[in-house]
Amino acid sequence: MPAATAPAERKVTRPRADALRNRERIVAAAREMFVEHGPEVPIDEVARRAGVGNATVYRNFPDRDALVREVVCSVMDRTAEAAELALAESGDAFTALEHFVHAAADERIGALCPMVSSTFDQHHPDLVASRERVERLIEEVMGRAKAAGRLRPDVGVGDLMIAVGQLSRPPAGTDCLRGDRxxxxxxxxxxxxxxxxxRSALPGEALSIRELRAS
Amino acid sequence: MPAATAPAERKVTRPRADALRNRERIVAAAREMFVEHGPEVPIDEVARRAGVGNATVYRNFPDRDALVREVVCSVMDRTAEAAELALAESGDAFTALEHFVHAAADERIGALCPMVSSTFDQHHPDLVASRERVERLIEEVMGRAKAAGRLRPDVGVGDLMIAVGQLSRPPAGTDCLRGDRxxxxxxxxxxxxxxxxxRSALPGEALSIRELRAS
Amino acid sequence: MPAATAPAERKVTRPRADALRNRERIVAAAREMFVEHGPEVPIDEVARRAGVGNATVYRNFPDRDALVREVVCSVMDRTAEAAELALAESGDAFTALEHFVHAAADERIGALCPMVSSTFDQHHPDLVASRERVERLIEEVMGRAKAAGRLRPDVGVGDLMIAVGQLSRPPAGTDCLRGDRxxxxxxxxxxxxxxxxxRSALPGEALSIRELRAS
Amino acid sequence: MPAATAPAERKVTRPRADALRNRERIVAAAREMFVEHGPEVPIDEVARRAGVGNATVYRNFPDRDALVREVVCSVMDRTAEAAELALAESGDAFTALEHFVHAAADERIGALCPMVSSTFDQHHPDLVASRERVERLIEEVMGRAKAAGRLRPDVGVGDLMIAVGQLSRPPAGTDCLRGDRxxxxxxxxxxxxxxxxxRSALPGEALSIRELRAS
DNA sequence: TATGAATGAGGCTTCATTCAT
DNA sequence: AATGAATGAAGCCTCATTCAT
Structure with a gap:
C-alpha cells in the first residue's frame, strides 16, 4: 500500500536502521569476544554479548565463517585507514612505517587473523579485497622507506605483514590481552x-604481494 | 652385547618395550598433528595416526592436557639441548644466540606452546621444570652476548622467548607448515x-625470568 | 473464556507454552525411567522417551544432576502434599501417619531418592527446601501421634523417613515395579x-531432623 | 615328566592353592568394594584391591556377572550359616529370628543383593541353590516362631527376606556404611x-517361597 | 524481522572385555 | 596361570545450525 512516497520510505528505512545497528553490534561483540576469549567462542555467546537472539546472528551471517570474515575485513579496513593516516602525516617514511605497525597491533590484527579456521575460504572476494588494500598500502609505505634509504631493501611486504600478525597475537594459551605490554x-x-x-643476510627471498597471494 | 641375559629379564622388559614404543608413537603423532592442524585435533585422530585405539592414548595420558604437557615438555627439552649445544660450540656469544633461536624454531616450539589451553595447568611440576631449564639456558646465552657487547642490554629473557614462540607459530589460520620459509x-x-x-628506545621494561613466571 | 485477549499476549505466551510442555514431558519421562530402570538410565534414553532431542534435555537441565534434582524435588513436594492431606483429613493421628506412609510409597519416593548420586549436591537450596518441608510435616504428624499415645516415643523422624524410602525402593536388582505388591x-x-x-527396646538413638541434616 | 607320583601331585596341588587363594582374595575384595562403593565399581579397581591383574579376575570369572554372582552366593551362604546357628542356639523361636535378622544385616546382605544388574541371570543354578538354602532355613525359623505363637501368622518368607534386604541397604546415594547406626x-x-x-490386617497375601521364585 | 527453542553430529572420557607376553 | 596393555562401544555434554512462533 504505497499511499504516499515519503511515509512509505520512512517505513522501509526505519527498520533497516535498526537492522544495521544490530549487525554492527554483532560484529563489534564478535570482535571483542574473539580478541578476549579466542576464536572458539560459541556463537550464542556472541549473540548474548550483542544483546540479540542467536538466530539474529544467523540472519545476518549465514554461518560462522561469514561472521569471522566480516570481523576480519573490518579490522583490515581499519588497519588500512591507519596506514593511510601514517602515509599522510609522517614526513619520514620509516617513521610512517613505525606508526603503522604499532597502530595495526592496537587494532588486534594479530588476534583476529587467527580466527580463520580450516574451513575458512581464504579466497573469498571480500577478504581478498580488504587484504589487497592493506597490502598495497604497506607496499607504498615500505617503498618510500626503502627509497629514503631507511628500510633495508631485502625485505618484502609479506615479511612485515606476517611478523606484525604473529607478534601481536595473544601469546600462547593466553585468553586475553595481558600480552599487550x-x-x-x-x-x-x-x-x-x-x-x-x-645487519645480516636473510635466508630465502623477500615475500612480495604476489607470493603472499599465491598461498 | 647381552649374550645370555636371564630370560626372566627379557620377560620383564619385553612387554614394556612394546608399550613404550606405543607411548612414543602417540607422542610423536600428537606432536605432528598439533603442529600441522593446531591444538584442537581430536584425540581420536591422534590415536588413529599413532595406529592405536583411542583408549590406549588415555591409558598413557589420563586426559588431554597430560598428552599436551608431555609433547610440550619434550619439545622444550629438545630446545634446551639445542641451547646447550649452541653454548658449547659457538665461540661468539651472539652467534650462539642465533643458532639457538633458529634451532628452537625448527623444533616447532612456537607451534606447540600455544597448545596450552585454558584448562591447562601452567604450574604443573613437569612443565615448570622444563620451562625453567630453557629459561636458565637462554639467560646464560643472553648474558654472555650482552657481556661481549653484542646484544643490546635493554632486552630480557622474556622478550626473546615470546618473540621466538610467536614468530615460529604457524601463521594465522594456516593448517600446516607452509610458513617455514x-x-x-x-x-x-x-x-x-x-x-x-x-637502534631505538624500547617501550616498557625488559621481561625477566621472574616476571615471566609471575604471569 | 478469553474472547479477545490481546494478540500480543498470545504471541508472548504461546512459545513458552510449548517449551513448558516439553520441560514437563522431560521430567515425567525421567521420573518414569528412573523408577523403572534405576538411576543410571542414559540421558539420551530419557530424551527419546520424552520425544525430544538429547540437547533439549540439556537446555532445560544443565547437567544430569539438575534433572535428577528436579525429579526428586517434584516427588518430595507431592509427598508433602500427601502429608498435608493426611493431617487435614484424619481424625486419628496414627491413621494420618499410615495414610501418609502409604501415599509416599505410591509416589515412588523410595525409587527416586536413591538417584542422588555421589556427585550430587545434597545441599542444593531447592533440594533442601523440599526436604525440609517434608521433614517438618512428618514431625508434625509423628508429634501428634505420640501425643495421642498411639506412636511409640522412642522413634524419630529420621527412622520413619529412611524406612519408608528403603522399603519402597524397587527391591534388589529388580528393574521395575513388580515389587509393588x-x-x-x-x-x-x-x-x-x-x-x-x-514391644522392644531400640538400639541407638532416635534420628531427629537435625541429625538427618548433619549427615 | 611324571617321575614320581608324590612330587607330581605336589606340583599340581601347589599352584592350585595359589590360584584358590587368588580367587578368594578377588571375591573378598569385590565384596568390600561393592559394600563400600556400590555396585558400579570398575573391575580393574577390584583387581587392584585384590592385588592381582585385571585379567586374573576374568580368568576366574568369565564376566562381571559371574563375579557378582559369586559374591552374592557367598554372602547368602554365610547368611544361611547364621540362620543355622540361630536355630541351634536360641531356645525361643522368635529370638532366633531376631538373631538371624540382625546377623544377616551384618553380612551386608542388603548391600550386595542390589548388585544384581539388569543383565544378571536371576535363575543361575548357583544363585538359585544359595537362595533356596536361605529360604528353607528362614522358613524353618519362621515356622517355629509361628508355631510358638510368637510370630504373626499372616507373614511369609518373602516378606522377611525382602524387608531385611531393603532395610539393610545403604540408604540412598550413600557410598558407604554410615547408615549402620x-x-x-x-x-x-x-x-x-x-x-x-x-496389630493390623495386611494387604495382599503372604509371600511364600514359591511366589518368590516365580518372579 | 527477531526470537527462543530444538536438533544432531561430534568430542572427551570410562570401562568391560580380549590379546600378547 | 598371570599379567599389563589394547580395544571399541557407550555415555555425557557442547555447539553450529535450523525451526516455529
Missing part, C-alpha cells in the same frame, strides 16, 4: 631489525 | 633488531 | 512396629 | 511389627 616492545625490536643498513 | 627470515630480522648497539 | 505389606508391618506400646 | 533400629522396629498378635 610485550607487544610493542617486540614490534619495536623487529622494526629495529628492519632498518637500513641490513 | 618465512620463519627463519623473520627470526633473522628480529635478531638483527637485538644486536648492539640498540 | 510387597511394598504396602512391608510398610504396614513396619507401621505395626511403630505403634505404642513399644 | 540406623539399620539395626529399623530392623528392630520391623521385627516388632512381626510379633504376634498382629
Amino acid at each position: 610485550f607487544v610493542h616492545r617486540l614490534l619495536q625490536l623487529f622494526l629495529d631489525g628492519l632498518r637500513a643498513p641490513a | 618465512f620463519v627463519h627470515r623473520l627470526l633473522q630480522l628480529f635478531l638483527d633488531g637485538l644486536r648492539a648497539p640498540a | 510387597f511394598v504396602h505389606r512391608l510398610l504396614q508391618l513396619f507401621l505395626d512396629g511403630l505403634r505404642a506400646p513399644a | 540406623f539399620v539395626h533400629r529399623l530392623l528392630q522396629l520391623f521385627l516388632d511389627g512381626l510379633r504376634a498378635p498382629a
